[in-house]
Amino acid sequence: MSYFEIKSVKYPNMFWRVEDEAIPGNKNYVRKYIDNNEKPEMIRYSKAPFTVIQGMTAANGKWCTCEALVSADAKDAKRTCRIYISRIGNKDPEFSSLIELDNGRLRLNAKVEHYIENGKKYDQKLADKSRNLLAEYKVSMGNIDPKLFGDIKSETGAVIDLYAEIINNDKIKIYIYAAGGSGKTYSLVNFSDYVLGKNVGIVPIFIPVKYLIADNDSPILDYMCLKYANLFGENNTTINKGEFLIRLNSYLANTKQRIVIILDGINEEQEKGISDIGKLDGIDNCSIIVTSRNTTNAMTRLNWTGYKILSLQGLSYEKIRDYIASKNIDIPADFIYDQSVLTSPMFLRMFVESMTDTRVRTDACSQASIMDAWINRQLEVIGKNNFNPVLDWLLPVFALILYDMIGQRVSLSVADKKAALDKTLIILNDSDIKDNIAAYGYDVWDCDISLRETYRYFNVVVCSKLAMLQQSVNEDFHWRHEHFRDFFVAKGLEVLKRFSKEKYYKEYIAKFMDVFKYPEVFEKNNYSAFTIALYFTELVKHNLVEEVAKNIYIYTMIRNIIYYSDDLGFTDKVIEYANYELMVDEFSSDFDQFDIANTLNGVACTLLKIQDISKKLDGKEIAERAEKLLKKADNMLERLYPNVYELDIREIPDIEKMSPEEVVKYFKFMSERLAMTLDIKSGENKKYLELYSRICGNRGLLYLTKHYLSVENNIDSSDGVNTFMKNAHDYHVVGALYKYCLYDYALYYYSRYHENEDEVENARDRFDISLLALGTDEYHEKNYQKSISYYELSRKWVSKESTKPRTLSYLVRSKVADYRENSDKYTQKDLLNIIRMEEDALYLYSRYKMRLQIERVADVIKEFIDAYKKYGVNGLRDEEIDAEVIALAQDIDRKYVELYITTTSLPEVEKYYLES
DSSP states (O other): OOEEEEEETTEEEEEEEEESSOOTTOTTEEEEEETTEEOSSOEEOOHHHHHHHHHHHHTTTOOEEHHHHSOTTOSOHHHHHHHHHHHHHHHOHHHHHTEEEETTEEEEOSEEEEEOTTSSSSOOHHHHHHHHHHHHHHHTTOOOOGGGOOOEEOTTSOBOOHHHHHHTOSSOEEEEEOOTTSSHHHHHHHHHHHHHHHTSSEEEEEEEGGGSOTTSSOHHHHHHHHHHGGGTSGGGOOOOHHHHHHHHHHHHHHHTOEEEEEEEOGGGGOGGGGTTGGGGGGSTTEEEEEEESSOGGGOOSSOOTTOEEEEEOOOOHHHHHHHHHHTTOOOOTTOOBOGGGGGSHHHHHHHHHHTSSOSOOOOBSSHHHHHHHHHHHHHHHHOHHHHHHIIIIIHHHHHHHHHHHHTTOSEEOHHHHHHHHHHHHHHHTOHHHHHHHHHTTOOTTTSOOOHHHHHHHIIIIIIIISOSEEEOTTSOEEESOHHHHHHHHHHHHHHHHHHSTTTTHHHHHHHHHHHSOTTHHHHTTOHHHHHHHHHHHHHTGGGHHHHHHHOHHHHHHHHHHHHHHHHHTOHHHHHHHHHHHTTOOTTTOOSOHHHHHHHHHHHHHHHHTSTTGGGSTTHHHHHHHHHHHHHHHHHHHHHHOHHHHTSOGGGSOOOTTSOHHHHHHHHHHHHHHHHHHHOTTSHHHHHHHHHHHHHHHHHHHHHHHHHHHHHHTTOOOTTSSOHHHHHHHHHHHHHHHHHHHHHHHHHHHHHHHOOOHHHHHHHHHHHHHHHHHHHHHHHHTTOHHHHHHHHHHHHHHOOOTTTHHHHHHHHHHHHHHHHHHOGGGOOHHHHHHHHHHHHHHHHHHHHTTOHHHHHHHHHHHHHHHHHHHHHTBTTBOOHHHHHHHHHHHHHHHHHHHHHSTTOOOOOOHHHHHHHO
């Protein structure tokens, strides 16, 4: 890219820049600088006057005829040019005064310098150093195929041209997030290459965060000083950081250049790796681009105010198919592969490479199977017979031990590597394990697994040939990618399961499950634990049913995967893994019976909460699976706590005629009456009653689901009575009653002993959820006013922040439905209140990463839009309501992009509002 710089003696403190070719998003602009500071807004002209400006600029002070500067269809070129000069003067009188018009000729009375792409206007010292460092880094990455780049999108879902963002802003801060394996590094390395090739006076400085020494006070500046300071010292000598910054600023000012510091992968060393990012503001004309697997909400140590938030999207199915087709791969008709797994560029590339010139093809239904197939192909390339044991058992066990030592860090010191290898040798030299390894065909008795041999194998295969571990400038090592680390950790667990029987496997699976807890993992941003759990279950899938039935750790792992998948919106994973919960034989199992019943109930609840379950083709089967889980949980709990099962729920009167406040008073009366029977002074009984109350709530949800399945399939009840809705309400009432009993006892205990205050809040929150369920029953029965009363009462009870958004959202849903039926009763204030409640709910949903709820918010607001367009306020539209609806619609789309990192679609609520 090149441009003209215009300077005039007439205005010594001003100069202008005009691009001599179109830049995306920057067409027909002139940049104006006063006292070396660019005006905040670039001056934009329509096409015709800008063409005249470009023509005069290119002439570099020489005269041009009016005919040469205007279009051929202009009848009077002189008059047309005078009109254009007048228009230019309206926007920039100083620039217009530089234009001289003399009898049909024009010129710029100014000095014009042309900054050309291959010229010497820009000093190449800094750019050449950046090119060399980038070239070194690219060696470890392999070839970069542009077909593997996903779109970069803004918070509103608009596709962003990153180059235009950098060109159009002298200083800009950008934060790009995407899931691991989405191609962040590939995209930014390619971007750096592209900008350096353009030679426009912008120098990218690409810094992998895993190279930074996180324990230093200034890790970023230390790295820059190490790599670039010798450019500015005398005779290439290194200078200190302070002097380096002074000379770097001076260099950029003198050569009229800018830099873009790209910090790739801040999640890999967490935020302490870039603790001095704020110091980069001291570099003039410096932009910053940061990439991460985490959104800014999850990265709380640093202040991200002022950063433009963008997301790198996963590949569309069309891009996946185009890439596969471009590689001329023949995929057999009976070959099974899951396109949804291939939206990650990293795994698509590995899938294609593993399908090329290989005799053994493995179905690709998961990331683990793709990784395994790809690694096996690497073994073919480097010589399988000599090195297979390294990747089959040495590196996996090493990775597992290392993960136990240093956690999810990508970098490891030489000391870490040695300590992990030493421990690996102790395990692999165990005689029992050697026997088992030998049974798989390895000559471990003929070839001693010695420290010397291990280091040789390790360095040749892992570090050199496959570069799974790479050495950085400070002599430390780092994993090639976090996905390789996570895969080999999972494979390490699988290796110990195969070779060590119970001896080491039980120890390390227990240690891993100490890390993989719900919901602590995501609260600590430990996404690798979830990935490791997925990989491990995929690697042992052939006998996972057996493992679930006999190993409490695997059983718990499956449960946590289901819960996390639900939180992340991975519905298919929820359904897939829920199958395993049905395989546990509670009569012969050594597991804790309460824990099994509790898990069965939790998984059933997760299945029943799947969005639009009644509209899914397999909705009936999912509901039946949930019903089986609830029945098993019920049967197990009845043996543990027969007290509650001996009560007759028919004793509970019809509460339809009661107000919500009266219902609570009735629960208070029943709590005192049932105290002796329930006997919740016993800690065990209290635990059992809590579970029973939740089972009742989930049975209510089950019958509600059955009701909507019957509606979707046009099935009417034979007796004309909606028994599903009645059963749903009955179970919700019973569950609410017992939750109130638990709350009442917790309150009594605290008031008497002043202990367990947290338990009062927890019991209060559980009862609040039951109030929401009772309100929801009324909503589905179209008793909107009563549902609103329940939700308003719920707002008084709710204590947990994570429950508040649901209360608000349910209340909005009922108010929208009531507005649809009674629009004449709703004022402007009422409608604004609805919108603002949903705004509050949306903020909390985003804060707690409740992804699926964002879609529900979008659906409810679309219903509001339909009603508002039809009824307005007393039949009229209102400007303030219009403005707030649009603001909320935009916010919904932004939050959707932020939470669904790899999606290619949006709710498009704003578009729906404008078009409907």
